[in-house]
Amino acid sequence: MKYAYFPGCSLKSSGRAFEESMLKLFAHLEIELEELDDWNCCGATAYMSVDETSAAALAARNLALAEKMALPLAVPCAGCYGVLRKSAHLQKDYPAIQKQVKDGLTAIGLSYTGAQEIKHPLQILAQDLGPKAMRSKVKKPLKGLKVACYYGCKLVRPEAPFDNQHDPQTMETLLKGVGARVVDFPMKTACCGGSLTGTIPDVGLELSWAILHDAHRREADVIATACPLCQFNLECYQEDIQEKHPDLKPIPVVYFTQLMGIAMGLSPEDMALHRQVVPLTPILQEKGILDSGAAKKSPPRQEHDA
């Protein structure tokens, strides 16, 4: 199995753990990813709000690069995934936009027919590879780990290309397949606040809080995500949220790829667990999924009797 790969800007900075864990996990599962050569920003919502046609052209350049490779395109960032799909629609439905985009691509010797397949890693693992192929690879089943699977907006709206729009189950199926217990989580497709957490925190942080709060109420040990912005909002602002909601207890928020890799026996370093602001490792040790690190570290210093 081989895919063209569009990382997007977040996976190279604040969302590095997603890229690192996914590359290692996919290599372990013998799924090949080839990064698009000199890709550009997907044309994100912020860009689109200034100039929609140019945003469509940005997306189209990436799609044209993938089309040249004649491979389906893997897009892990849910934001990029939504934008690439949207601009493919814009080109299909609006001849005026299509014409302008085509002129742009022609100027740099590229072309795009509109047929490029765009896939999220959730879809690749659950549908293209299938849970059966992974079963024999599970080395450290996530026994006793209660996971709240969180999808956010862009994987299920405006369309849900690979799952139920209101109650998606792909992530649940994958994580149950590696031994985790998933909790019912009606907030799974609620909005995390997007960029509002940074621009209008009074609004954005409340949205993130509602999701974290519900995960606690359902006694989840960890929240699994599939989008770098959701992951960032839910994990990195917990202290800020506590200023208004002091009863909020910290809860780790990770990428589903990190949990799957751990279950397959890949190391916590390979799964980029050191990039967590709210650590997951202590919980994995407590559940006996990871060895307690104490044995490996130098023994605690003994107090000498005077």
Next chain:
Amino acid sequence: MNAIQREIRYESDRDPAFADAIRKMPGCEAIDRCIQCATCSGICPVASYMDITPRRIIELTRSGFKDDVLKSNTIWICASCYACQVECPKEIGISDVMMALKTKAIAEGTYPKGMPIPILAQEFHDMVSQTGRVSESKLVQKLYLKTNPFKMFGLRRLGMKLMKTGRMSLKGESMKRPESLQRMLQAARIKK
């Protein structure tokens, strides 16, 4: 004393050309189908923060009340989560309408004073058009320098966490050959 505000809207306040311009923007063609059922306002997770709810935005837009719509905080508070759009019984592209209104407000400079989102959008646009990529830390710096420099200090805690976990890079990101992207954008912007 509160400022005295006129609540009544008059026919002369309407700008039908504005409504027509929005109708022509991608995803906005169906606004005339709206039956004002307010499913959008009901499902919107941030409607309670908006000065004009989504249902009213649709009505004011198609009736041509340009000033009310483009000066509202609603279009900026909308996080484009598409919850309204998928539930709309008349299949109106409500999130797309919000996006079209953002574009109009940015083009005409009619956003509320102190609203950071249109400034972020423009900085984002300029950065990507130049380098082809987003440099997260540079973008945040630019945003706060232009909107609220004092807030930079409040970001120190977050910045420290990201530095410690290796999730923030201070160097600017760029494509290897951004000139090719710039050429493409230039050619795509010319309407023939």
